[in-house]
Structure formats: C-alpha cells, structure tokens
Amino acid sequence: MNYKIIGKYIKELKFEIPDPATFFSLEKNISNYKINIDIKSKQFKNKIIEVETTLFLNPTNSNLDKINTKIAYACVVQIDENINDKKILEEIILIKVPDEIYTEIRSLFVSLFERSGFKKIQIEKKINFRALYAKRTVQ
16 A cells, blocks of 8 residues: 555534524425535645545525535545655545545534434445546546
C-alpha cells in the first residue's frame, strides 16, 4: 500500500433543523434531498496530509425548506516516501481514502437522522469514488 491512515476525526458537524415546520416538511420530503460529497486535502507535514471528506444534504427542489446538515470527517494520511507522482497522489486523496472511510462517515450521518426521527433517510451505501474522479477529470 502506498499510504496509511494514521488518524481519523470529526472535524465539523452540523445538524440544524430551524423549526417544527421544517421538521415536518423534511419528514414528508426526505427523499427530495440529495447527498453531496466534497473532498479537500491540505499538507500537514512532509508526506503527511489531511484529507477531509464532507457529506451534506441539499434539497433537489428550491421550494423545500433548507436544513443545515453537514459532517466533515478528516483523515491524517501518511504517504509513502517514494510517491511523488501527482496522479497517484490524486487517486489516494480523491478515491482510495474516501472509499476506505465512507462506510464510517455514512453511518455517523445516518445515525443523526435516525435519532432525530427520520427512519426513511436514504443515503447511498456505496459511492463509486473512482467514477466521480473520472467524471471530474473529464470536465
């Protein structure tokens, strides 16, 4: 393996439902919200980077009430000393690390919804990060 996750933590967590009207609207329209994923990285030290994977929900329709839900999950990743190729680094940051931690971050996010009474929350159990990466490189 050309990298190792040496630490993981929740960097940011927001779960705000502003009022009862939004709560009941969300309960009826939960399937009309789409999961979005954002991945960022930042060098911490030589060959050690922070990879931040963020999940958040957005309404698919502008008529729906806005909720503020977001979980940013950070991983401290040590890159093998011999890795200098930018393409390999991109694959580690945008495909391999998110794929390795997605189940964990999804579970945390879904748990927040379920504990708030939203049993019908549907967030993909598996994300094809390679396909997302390929799509990004085409654009």
